[in-house]
Amino acid sequence: MASPGPATAGELLRIEPLELCFPFELKKQISCSMQLSNLGDDYIAFKVKTTSPKKYSVRPNTGVVLPRSTCDVVVTMQAQREAPPDMQCKDKFLVQSVIAPSGVTVKDVTGDMFTKESGNNVEEVKLRVTYVAPPQPPSPVPEESEEGSPSRVSEQENADGPAFTRALRERIEPQENSLEAGALISKLAEEKNSAIQQNHKIRQELDMMRQEISKRRGGFSFVIVIIVALIGIFLGYMMKS
Numbered sequence: 001m002a003s004p005g006p007a008t009a010g011e012l013l014r015i016e017p018l019e020l021c022f023p024f025e026l027k028k029q030i031s032c033s034m035q036l037s038n039l040g041d042d043y044i045a046f047k048v049k050t051t052s053p054k055k056y057s058v059r060p061n062t063g064v065v066l067p068r069s070t071c072d073v074v075v076t077m078q079a080q081r082e083a084p085p086d087m088q089c090k091d092k093f094l095v096q097s098v099i100a101p102s103g104v105t106v107k108d109v110t111g112d113m114f115t116k117e118s119g120n121n122v123e124e125v126k127l128r129v130t131y132v133a134p135p136q137p138p139s140p141v142p143e144e145s146e147e148g149s150p151s152r153v154s155e156q157e158n159a160d161g162p163a164f165t166r167a168l169r170e171r172i173e174p175q176e177n178s179l180e181a182g183a184l185i186s187k188l189a190e191e192k193n194s195a196i197q198q199n200h201k202i203r204q205e206l207d208m209m210r211q212e213i214s215k216r217r218g219g220f221s222f223v224i225v226i227i228v229a230l231i232g233i234f235l236g237y238m239m240k241s
Contacts, residue, residue: 012044012097012123013037013065022077024087024131031076031185034127036095038065045100045109048073051092059186062109063193064100066200072189084131093127103204105197 014037022030038044044065048058057076065071075093098113098120114122 012040012042012099013046013095013125014039015095015125015127018125019128019130020075020093021130021132023134024080024083025134026083027079027081029076029079031074033072033074033185033189036065036071036073036097038067038069038071041067043067043100043102043104044097045104045113046071046095046097047109047111047114048075049094049096051090054078055091056093060106060190060193063106064104064109064197066196069196069200071193074186074189076186087131087133089129089131091129093129095125095127097123097125 016035016037020032020034022032024030036046045063046065047062049061050056050058055078057078059074059076060071061073063071063073096114098118100109100113112118113120116122
């Protein structure tokens with residue numbers, strides 16, 4: 001996963017980090033995440049682009065960040081067969097964001113919203129990609145054997161066997177679990193964003209129900225006043241008669 005880095009506070013979204021850092025390993029998928037924060041009161045639609053779309057998958061690549069909320073975006077680099085020269089990466093990402101109508105959903109977000117022809121004020125933030133070497137497991141330190149001592153040599157060989165097996169297992173197990181971890185992270189991010197949108201929708205429906213109940217109560221009170229006034233007029237007329 002990406003290590004914490006500097007963030008930018010744009011007019012629409014705050015993005016963290018500004019640099020996507022991948023611990024590069026050959027023939028292994030690697031995931032990295034970034035967080036989009038909406039500090040304002042507007043609905044913000046976003047779209048994530050990259051200069052190497054076949055190399056990376058982004059989930060979600062489009063979406064809506066609700067007012068005073070955050071959205072997690074997971075970027076997964078496909079397994080690479082070759083390492084780049086000097087571990088230098090020229091790939092770039094671009095996060096576009098615009099103010100969207102209140103109540104907009106992910107299904108309403110289209111590519112036309114982020115074009116100049118739409119007339120929207122499109123905010124763009126560029127992100128760099130860097131590769132770092134993965135952490136290496138500690139290598140066992142062999143003991144010095146005394147010359148002419150067969151028993152010390154035998155002990156050293158027996159000690160190196162389990163240590164080498166453990167080191168090899170530590171290298172293999174993370175590779176086997178990387179695909180499952182990337183898929184789980186993507187699923188959790190999507191479920192979190194969906195739950196936030198559903199919660200906001202329920203709040204809007206509750207507010208509408210409260211307003212409707214308030215209107216009905218007001219109308220009922222007015223009817224009672226009219227009935228009481230009519231009864232008073234009728235009783236006054238009967239007493240005069």
